[in-house]
Amino acid sequence: MRLGVLDIGSNTGHLLVVDAHDGAAPLPAFSYKQPLRLAEHLDENGDVSWTGIEALASFTAEALVVAEEKGCEEMLPFATSAVRDSGNAEEVLAHVRERTGVDIQVLPGEDEARLTFLAVRRWFGWSAGRLLVFDIGGGSLEIASGADERPDVAQSLPLGAARLASEWAAEVADPEGLRRVRRDIRATIARDAGQVLRSGSTHRAAATSKTFRSLARICGAAPSGVGPLAPRALPLDELRSWIPKLVTMSPAELAALPGVSPSRAHQIVPGALVAEACMDIFDEDRLEICPWALREGVILERIDKLGVTDPS
Numbered sequence: 001m002r003l004g005v006l007d008i009g010s011n012t013g014h015l016l017v018v019d020a021h022d023g024a025a026p027l028p029a030f031s032y033k034q035p036l037r038l039a040e041h042l043d044e045n046g047d048v049s050w051t052g053i054e055a056l057a058s059f060t061a062e063a064l065v066v067a068e069e070k071g072c073e074e075m076l077p078f079a080t081s082a083v084r085d086s087g088n089a090e091e092v093l094a095h096v097r098e099r100t101g102v103d104i105q106v107l108p109g110e111d112e113a114r115l116t117f118l119a120v121r122r123w124f125g126w127s128a129g130r131l132l133v134f135d136i137g138g139g140s141l142e143i144a145s146g147a148d149e150r151p152d153v154a155q156s157l158p159l160g161a162a163r164l165a166s167e168w169a170a171e172v173a174d175p176e177g178l179r180r181v182r183r184d185i186r187a188t189i190a191r192d193a194g195q196v197l198r199s200g201s202t203h204r205a206a207a208t209s210k211t212f213r214s215l216a217r218i219c220g221a222a223p224s225g226v227g228p229l230a231p232r233a234l235p236l237d238e239l240r241s242w243i244p245k246l247v248t249m250s251p252a253e254l255a256a257l258p259g260v261s262p263s264r265a266h267q268i269v270p271g272a273l274v275a276e277a278c279m280d281i282f283d284e285d286r287l288e289i290c291p292w293a294l295r296e297g298v299i300l301e302r303i304d305k306l307g308v309t310d311p312s
Contacts (some may be wrong), residue, residue, distance in 0.1 A: 002029065003302065004076070005075075006067075008104060010138025011138035013034050015031070020299055020306070026299045034059045036056060038055075038056065038083065039138045046087045048092050056092065057096045061100045078106070078298060079107065081140040081160055083104075084139075112156055117149075119293055121148075122149075128204040128206075130202055131151075131203070131206060132144075132196065132205045133145065133206050134287065135209045136161055137294075139162060142155065162267055165267045168181050178247060189274075202282075206287060206289070214260050214271070216259070217258045218260070219235060219239055234279075237285070243272050243276060254266070
């Protein structure tokens with residue numbers, strides 16, 4: 001079955017076309033994406049601006065054409081934090097539906113964490129034991145832990161890299177401002193960290209998302225060209241040594257770092273601060289990077305349902 005997964009994230013709109021079969025890993029067939037930067041298209045009231053709404057509708061219309069051309073039998077459209085947290089989410093979705101006929105479903109934060117956890121569990125397998133998973137998106141940070149395919153704890157916090165870059169860009173420029181940002185990030189994560197810490201000892205800690213992949217690449221992980229099976233990790237000591245240097249770099253210097261795209265260079269510092277806080281608060285000195293994330297979790301859940309409803 002060929003599926004089109006339409007992921008409306010806080011940074012990017014991404015259509016991933018995959019060949020999906022029960023009992024097999026989803027096989028990517030085509031990828032189409034555009035930078036939407038919805039988390040940065042919010043007005044003073046927290047509403048997605050008309051510019052952002054139009055960009056989303058245009059991308060959805062283009063993605064629909066691509067999905068049809070690539071032979072997709074089914075579309076799985078969903079939106080995450082930027083739309084979920086906006087004050088005019090219903091208006092945004094209604095406009096897209098009216099213009100394109102696509103009914104985008106908004107994923108609750110806990111579902112985002114749960115589906116990401118499912119993808120990471122399937123990637124590493126049962127031998128990973130109790131998993132602790134972190135995912136820094138554009139608008140939110142997802143944290144999930146558990147010993148099964150459904151996490152015992154699934155949290156979504158307003159600590160996405162694009163959101164923080166927009167809110168605190170000026171503050172990290174001076175030492176006192178940087179200290180305030182670090183303190184606020186850590187306080188937000190620590191507030192409910194006990195739910196995770198009380199659920200049991202972690203056997204394997206993993207991270208996924210573009211932000212974590214970029215940070216791992218900066219810290220010496222293998223480039224993407226080596227392929228998804230190459231082991232990659234983000235060591236806390238390396239990350240800590242890089243943060244003071246990242247803070248002093250210009251956008252052009254950040255964009256020149258390995259694994260950093262120019263469109264996301266301004267998100268690297270807040271992303272690094274969130275990653276460091278996660279590792280510190282949960283006492284993890286190393287995170288393994290998983291190439292599967294939310295999109296794969298959505299696909300895997302759909303494949304599971306396909307297997308139940310159509311055993312053939």
